[in-house]
Amino acid sequence: MATAVLDSSGTAHPLATWSNTDAAPGFTLRTFDLSAYAGQTVTLRFSGTEDFSLQTSFVIDDASLSTS
Incomplete structure (x- = not known):
């Protein structure tokens, strides 16, 4: 599973990147500092890949943005 910011040009x-070796027994809070993108229009992308022999499940329960 990977998380990325896409800027206005699509870059x-x-x-962060996680794999099945990063397994947790339950939900884990992850936070990222996006202040470098303040004032810009960006897209948050969550993506993952797996194959039929090594299934890995990643669950995104809530995603939020806040300013401080």
């Missing part, structure tokens, strides 16, 4: 800026 992806990776925030």
Whole structure:
């Protein structure tokens, strides 16, 4: 699973990448500092790949943005 910010030109800026070796027993809070993109229109992208022999499930429960 990967999380990235896409800027207005469509260029992806990776925030984090996880694999099945990063398994947690439950939900884990993840936070990212997006202040470098303040004032810009961006897209957050969550993507994942798997194959039939090594299924991995990633669940995104809530996503939010806040200013401070």
